[in-house]
Amino acid sequence: MIPNKKVFLAIFLLFTTFISFAQDEANNKVKVTGKVIDKSSSFPLEYSTITLKSVNNPNKVFGGITNNEGAFSIDVDKGKYNIVIEFISFQPTEIKNKEVLDNLDLGTIALDEVSKLLNEVIIRNESTTVEIKLDKKVYNVGKDLMVKGGTVSDVLDNIPSVTVDVDGTIALRGNDNVRVLIDGKPSTAINVSEALRLIPADAIDRVEVITNPSARYDAEGGGGLLNIILKKGKTNGLNGTIIATTGEPANHGLTGTLNYKTDNFNLFTTQGYNYRKNPGFSNVDTEYLNPTGNSPSYVYERRNNDRLNKGYNGGFGVEWFLDDNTNWTNSMNYRKNSSTNESDVVYTNIYNSLPNSIRNRFNSDSGNGEDVEFNSNLIKKFKKDGHQLTINFQTSLNKDDNSSIIVDSQFPNANTFSIQSQNKNLFSGDYVLPIGKGMQFEAGYRGEFTTQNTNVGILEDNVQNDDLSSKLEYKEKVNALYTQFGSKINKFSFLLGLRWEDSNIDVNLLDTNDFNNKKYNNFFPSAFFTYEISDQSSASISYSRRIRRPRGRFLNPSSDFSSNINLFQGNPDLDPAMTDSFDLGYLTKFGKKLTFNTSAYVNKTTDVFTFVRRNSGETTDDGIPIVLFNPINLATEYRAGFEFTLNYNPYKWWRLNSNFNFFSIETQGENVYIDFNGDTVVQNLNNKTTTWSTRLNSKINLPYSIDWQTNLSYEGDQKTGQGNRKGMFSANLAFSKDVFKDKATIALNVSDVFNSRIRRIETNLENLNSLSEFQWRKRQITLSFTYRFNKKKNDKEKKGNQQQDFDGGGDFPG
The missing domain is CATH 2.40.170.20 (TonB-dependent receptor, beta-barrel domain)
Structure with a gap:
């Protein structure tokens, strides 16, 4: 049941080597900090994007995102920048020709929410139902009416490339050799199909469809992986x-x-x-x-x-x-x-x-x-x-x-x-x-x-x-x-x-x-x-x-x-x-x-x-x-x-x-x-x-x-x-x-x-x-x-793949 001593020793030496690579930032760097909030509610906007583009060298770009308190801290080279603060469904704010020669605190930045009417049809602030990336497809479940009152099985059965057979068998691209993960970890149930019928659809934030997983993931599942990400509260x-x-x-x-x-x-x-x-x-x-x-x-x-x-x-x-x-x-x-x-x-x-x-x-x-x-x-x-x-x-x-x-x-x-x-x-x-x-x-x-x-x-x-x-x-x-x-x-x-x-x-x-x-x-x-x-x-x-x-x-x-x-x-x-x-x-x-x-x-x-x-x-x-x-x-x-x-x-x-x-x-x-x-x-x-x-x-x-x-x-x-x-x-x-x-x-x-x-x-x-x-x-x-x-219908969602999941690691650079 427990790995032998050689395995633990190898792991210890491996991680000791990794941590030794950590280095402090170079001396010529300075920090740009601040906080981004929703102007109407004063709630912090987590996963807002901050981009700094050098005025003198357009190819020099720095950026970062806000944490769960709406705060950000970005290391940049000294110089003059155009700074853009963005969040989905909000009006961006731009600060032009800002000199950054020492550590700079931009203070609290309040963004206005965008609201529009078209032909009397109300367009609510929604993230896209499907986010397509080269290494995976991400399906945001919250906007899918088909699964209201349903279960995880109902969610999977409404996702492109995925089929759930009449007896509960899950297949990806027609291949039933699929590994199902929940928050990056394999399901522990004896009967996975039955267990998925017990988890309510509303508990799911999104589903990641990974047809060709990298070495980071378990090798199990020749047909690919389905990673079910459960909701976690973001608002204080x-x-x-x-x-x-x-x-x-x-x-x-x-x-x-x-x-x-x-x-x-x-x-x-x-x-x-x-x-x-x-x-x-x-x-x-x-x-x-x-x-x-x-x-x-x-x-x-x-x-x-x-x-x-x-x-x-x-x-x-x-x-x-x-x-x-x-x-x-x-x-x-x-x-x-x-x-x-x-x-x-x-x-x-x-x-x-x-x-x-x-x-x-x-x-x-x-x-x-x-x-x-x-x-x-x-x-x-x-x-x-x-x-x-x-x-x-x-x-x-x-x-x-x-x-x-x-x-x-x-x-x-x-x-x-x-x-x-x-x-x-x-x-x-x-x-x-x-x-x-x-x-x-x-x-x-x-x-x-x-x-x-x-x-x-x-x-x-x-x-x-x-x-x-x-x-x-x-x-x-x-x-x-x-x-x-x-x-x-x-x-x-x-x-x-x-x-x-x-x-x-x-x-x-x-x-x-x-x-x-x-x-x-x-x-x-x-x-x-x-x-x-x-x-x-x-x-x-x-x-x-x-x-x-x-x-x-x-x-x-x-x-x-x-x-x-x-x-x-x-x-x-x-x-x-x-x-x-x-x-x-x-x-x-x-x-x-x-x-x-x-x-x-x-x-x-x-x-x-x-x-x-x-x-x-x-x-x-x-x-x-x-x-x-x-x-x-x-x-x-x-x-x-x-x-x-x-x-x-x-x-x-x-x-x-x-x-x-x-x-x-x-x-x-x-x-x-x-x-x-x-x-x-x-x-x-x-x-x-x-x-x-x-x-x-x-x-x-x-x-x-x-x-x-x-x-x-x-x-x-x-x-x-x-x-x-x-x-x-x-x-x-x-x-x-x-x-x-x-x-x-x-x-x-x-x-x-x-x-x-x-x-x-x-x-x-x-x-x-x-x-x-x-x-x-x-x-x-x-x-x-x-x-x-105490929760809007469409609480502000994280953008793209900036969320770090429990499986460890993130998307590869680029």
């Missing part, structure tokens, strides 16, 4: 938000965020409870191509699900401002949820084109989960702007208990159970050192240590069936060191990094005394190059190497008993998959109305995971063959494609953004196994397919403070190694109205307007064909009421 005093929601099917919730900030500390808390029903269905139509005399030629499986989830999500913390340059944040989060899922399954057997028998099966599932998490984060900033040390510690305990009662002719008195517990600890340190002008050095350590125990099985007449039960112990110890160096030379920027990860994995099947240990260490290089073609356009090329480690149900050989003719089984022999990722990007702006970003990408993954179906050789008591569904390591996958994103503001009251992604997948490999007759079977899984997806989002500010938002998305057909996945279209609508002098907002949104979000998959095997349909949740209508106290 007591302020907060309360959101109440109701909907149909039943979707009721109450969420509150509260923040109290002084000069010395910041207290914050988020509390939320939700009650959600998710009615859905699944159908599986199977044709058996060579039925025997006692088996049907067709089986139609119909399942109706009535899911109910009740969840509480609470967190609180305190940020201490130990001095002007040191912040220490401690927070505790607690999540508790309970769920039920009653499913009625009807099997209709067809013999010689005529219905012969109908069989009914009823599953009553129930589950309870608890997650407790503690985080501690220390940030120490040094004299030079951007020079800082970040230290993190995180620990969590999680437990999920699930059971199911099955009423069926084959299991007249059966009961399945699944008990999972997990302990995870994370230690990390990140050091950032600016060197000279336009250069930056970073290095750090991260250790992640996880123990997970899973006990699953089935009871028949209160007696455990050992053949259908298993106890799995999974232990993962990963130690990592990284370093990277970036520089900007005129219009050219680069960032070179190298990460080393040492993995020690135990996969132990305790009921069979089968103990497996896998040790491996890998280097993960990364390289990013950008060139500023002009003030309005830039190009980039990047490379990174990533890993995907198998976890959870992928490894557990015990079956999923939700169906007795289609069984899922994990594979404890899975090896990690390795991905090499290349990305070529181009970004250009056409004035202030249109931003265009495009990229072409190529990924090569070895030992890629894929799911295969095969006949188990067993049948039910009425002669129906049982089909197994399990993951294997397939040889190699090549994924290539291109995407583009458009942000277009044709008018101040209308904003459009769209995303289009086209990609091809080629898999090369075969599945060799011994079948139930003792024969060697070779499944040729070579496959080449192309598919595409697109998304369009429109937001219009109507008169009388009404906003209207529309979201359309489509995922194209995709051929698989054993069949085909059908295309899927969905549409969402949302409206909002400000009331009580903008202190409150009423929002109505409709998710999946046409009830068309249904996953359809065709499977073609040697002895059967099948078509499956699955809808996780039917059309949802939600009404929400948001009330803000």
Whole structure:
């Protein structure tokens, strides 16, 4: 669980070396200081921009931003400057021909807020919904009506390039090998998809989509990273938000965020409870191509699900401002949820084109989960702007208990159970050192240590069936060191990094005394190059190497008993998959109305995971063959494609953004196994397919403070190694109205307007064909009421990427 002494010694020597680079500023420098406030409220304007341009040498430019108190301190050369003070949605202030020969205090600078009317449509002060950068895309969630009263899953499902499948699987550019981070740290939940459904959307500030991460980040996630940044109070005093929601099917919730900030500390808390029903269905139509005399030629499986989830999500913390340059944040989060899922399954057997028998099966599932998490984060900033040390510690305990009662002719008195517990600890340190002008050095350590125990099985007449039960112990110890160096030379920027990860994995099947240990260490290089073609356009090329480690149900050989003719089984022999990722990007702006970003990408993954179906050789008591569904390591996958994103503001009251992604997948490999007759079977899984997806989002500010938002998305057909996945279209609508002098907002949104979000998959095997349909949740209508106290609807937001997040490090120079 704890790194050995050599690792700690290496880390100590590494950081000692880094800190020795710190230097005081040169003697010919002087300081320019001051404070920026909102003229109407006297609130400090954090992240205001101060720019000093030399009068005698236009190429000599100095700049900085204000801290959380609105104060700034900038080191400049002696001389005469034009000084500009700016903040988004405020009138800039300029001080011309200012002599700066000694330390200069500009005092308090008050900025006037800009307010305009156009054709009786109120244009409120809003930051752009999408900020496109060459290395990532940043989506500011607060302005998205679609997620009002929703959860993190709803937020991700409304972000271009990101899809959330009907069963909760998250994919980026069509690749489900995605690492989800919260404030720069991996989610500690056993079931990430379920945990994201417990976090209210209003708790999110923004989501960063990083398709090709640098060496600073975990190497996990061949498809990229999604970094969810939670809100943190910026304004002094007591302020907060309360959101109440109701909907149909039943979707009721109450969420509150509260923040109290002084000069010395910041207290914050988020509390939320939700009650959600998710009615859905699944159908599986199977044709058996060579039925025997006692088996049907067709089986139609119909399942109706009535899911109910009740969840509480609470967190609180305190940020201490130990001095002007040191912040220490401690927070505790607690999540508790309970769920039920009653499913009625009807099997209709067809013999010689005529219905012969109908069989009914009823599953009553129930589950309870608890997650407790503690985080501690220390940030120490040094004299030079951007020079800082970040230290993190995180620990969590999680437990999920699930059971199911099955009423069926084959299991007249059966009961399945699944008990999972997990302990995870994370230690990390990140050091950032600016060197000279336009250069930056970073290095750090991260250790992640996880123990997970899973006990699953089935009871028949209160007696455990050992053949259908298993106890799995999974232990993962990963130690990592990284370093990277970036520089900007005129219009050219680069960032070179190298990460080393040492993995020690135990996969132990305790009921069979089968103990497996896998040790491996890998280097993960990364390289990013950008060139500023002009003030309005830039190009980039990047490379990174990533890993995907198998976890959870992928490894557990015990079956999923939700169906007795289609069984899922994990594979404890899975090896990690390795991905090499290349990305070529181009970004250009056409004035202030249109931003265009495009990229072409190529990924090569070895030992890629894929799911295969095969006949188990067993049948039910009425002669129906049982089909197994399990993951294997397939040889190699090549994924290539291109995407583009458009942000277009044709008018101040209308904003459009769209995303289009086209990609091809080629898999090369075969599945060799011994079948139930003792024969060697070779499944040729070579496959080449192309598919595409697109998304369009429109937001219009109507008169009388009404906003209207529309979201359309489509995922194209995709051929698989054993069949085909059908295309899927969905549409969402949302409206909002400000009331009580903008202190409150009423929002109505409709998710999946046409009830068309249904996953359809065709499977073609040697002895059967099948078509499956699955809808996780039917059309949802939600009404929400948001009330803000001591807080404007659009509190002043930070600009661009000037925020320093908990993951350590910042954007590379330039």
